Amino acid sequence: MTGEAQAAERSARRAARSRPVEVGARIGIAAYGLTHLLVAWLALQVAFGGDHGERADQTGAFQTIAEQPLGRVLLWGLVVGFAAVALWRLQEAIWGFAYEEDRTTTLRLRAVSAGKAVVFGVLAVLAARTAAGGRGGDRQSAAAGVLGLPGGQVIVAAVGVGIFVTGVVTVVSGLQARFRRAMVLPSDRRAREPAVRTGQIGFVAKGLAIGIIGVLVVIGAVLVRPDEASGLDAALRALAGQPFGPYLLVAIAVGLVAYGVFCFIDARYHRF
Incomplete structure (x- = not known):
């Protein structure tokens, strides 16, 4: 150089x-x-x-x-x-x-x-x-475009598997509180513990939502249904139509609130 x-x-x-x-x-x-x-x-x-x-x-x-x-x-x-x-x-x-x-x-x-x-x-x-x-933009345009390509089903299914794996990794990261390595948390346990617990709940809930998206993407690829191979919006609406779906949505919403609060904490304590 x-x-x-x-x-x-x-x-x-x-x-x-x-x-x-x-x-x-x-x-x-x-x-x-x-x-x-x-x-x-x-x-x-x-x-x-x-x-x-x-x-x-x-x-x-x-x-x-x-x-x-x-x-x-x-x-x-x-x-x-x-x-x-x-x-x-x-x-x-x-x-x-x-x-x-x-x-x-x-x-x-x-x-x-x-x-x-x-x-x-x-x-x-x-x-x-x-x-x-x-x-x-159109919720279905990206999935529909890829599914229309040669081998599109395989590509979209592979993306769905990748999204699902990302969700699993996010859940594991939350359970193990891996996010702490990137933060300079206060030494006071009373201040540190709420931050860690909020992050754990938030990461697990977000990971579950990501995992649901991955499952729907795979299903959409297998059935060639672009409307099911969409993102978070489609995942949440699909959940709402299931038995006990609204209750699961409430649980995910609570988790997303926890993740949002954790982001505020992370903005203060993240390691730069």
Whole structure:
């Protein structure tokens, strides 16, 4: 690597680890918690049949914000926060976790950070699109497009399995409280324990929701039904139509609230 390239890399690393990016990332993590609280509210409306057509996912949450006074201004603030989180996660994917002695662990953590960078980048785009006056796209377009390709069923089914595995990993992470490694929690047990328990409940509930999505994607691929191979909104609505479905939705909503509250705590104590 030439001297100019090394200098450019150092400059990029300093920019990604700067104080403004850290502050923005903390705001973005808190904003992520806010979206989960709104999704939980939308899920409760689906559970009790009182929704007015809003999607019970991040897009629906952004639309709910946009409908409030000064909601679009708030959305642009969320865009900045999400973009900051994406930039911070990207630098972690490239340079992060050098303190880990095991190379396999380092590569795994960097891969996870890369995935989170993509997630927050997508959230920033969705929030910006909503703030600019747009709405979410067709719920079935992506699944329908892939299912129409040669081998589309296999591709969508494989994606569904991957989503299901992600859900299982999220549940296990919650049960084992793995998220603590990325946080600098207070030493006072009375302050630390509620944060850990809230994170565990939130991760388990979110993992269950992700797992349900994965199952529905696989079912949609096998039966060639794009409407069943959709995201969180379709998963929650599918649950609502099952026996005891509303009660399960309430449980998931409570878990999403716990995850949202945990995000607020994480925004304060996350390790940078």
